[in-house]
Amino acid sequence: MLLDTDNHTLVPRLTPELERDIAELAYWTGDKGIALPLMLTARRMPTWIQPLVDRVLLISNPTHLTRVPALPASPPPSAPRGAHIQHLALSAKIERAQLHDVLRRLPNMHDLTIWTGDTYPELLAPLVGLTNLRRLSVNLHMLLPADAEADLPGGYAPFAHLTHLDLFGHFPTSLIPHLGSDSSPRSPTSP
Numbered sequence: 001m002l003l004d005t006d007n008h009t010l011v012p013r014l015t016p017e018l019e020r021d022i023a024e025l026a027y028w029t030g031d032k033g034i035a036l037p038l039m040l041t042a043r044r045m046p047t048w049i050q051p052l053v054d055r056v057l058l059i060s061n062p063t064h065l066t067r068v069p070a071l072p073a074s075p076p077p078s079a080p081r082g083a084h085i086q087h088l089a090l091s092a093k094i095e096r097a098q099l100h101d102v103l104r105r106l107p108n109m110h111d112l113t114i115w116t117g118d119t120y121p122e123l124l125a126p127l128v129g130l131t132n133l134r135r136l137s138v139n140l141h142m143l144l145p146a147d148a149e150a151d152l153p154g155g156y157a158p159f160a161h162l163t164h165l166d167l168f169g170h171f172p173t174s175l176i177p178h179l180g181s182d183s184s185p186r187s188p189t190s191p
Helices: 016-029 032-041 045-053 062-067 096-105 121-128 173-180
Strands: 002-004 009-011 056-059 087-090 111-114 135-138 164-167
Touching: 016 032, 016 045, 032 045, 056 062, 087 096, 096 121
Parallel strands: 056 087, 087 111, 111 135, 135 164
Antiparallel strands: 002 009
């Protein structure tokens, strides 16, 4: 409690930690009648809530690409919005260059779902940069080259840190043991 010197009354004051807990609870309840007034009046509320709002991104229509934060021209004083996005689900077919750009803008992604019907071997290269990627859902048959024994761009590094891999479609089961390593399924003595 603080003493208001003008009115000589006690003004309630919460610790920043307790304020943050209240802000997060208000956000997670989904009650806009609670969260919106807090967002408009509590000066720290947007700083605390924006990372929660930005954690999950669904692109189910190509027009949703506007939701992907642009990369800043210079490093901002605080983390860019793209740094907060950890979960991305793509279910809309978008141009390949746009998909590569989206993956480049979201370096801290943990979960990636690509259900676009257009996965291809060149998509492995941008996946290499996603070092925090732990869960991937993809059509492996379309992601890997037609010659499954071929060397991949970037090797099998995109799969090395995964803890969960959701595969659908047809895929060569002989490759599954190699997905957890950086090496090709070819042995050094293979022609």
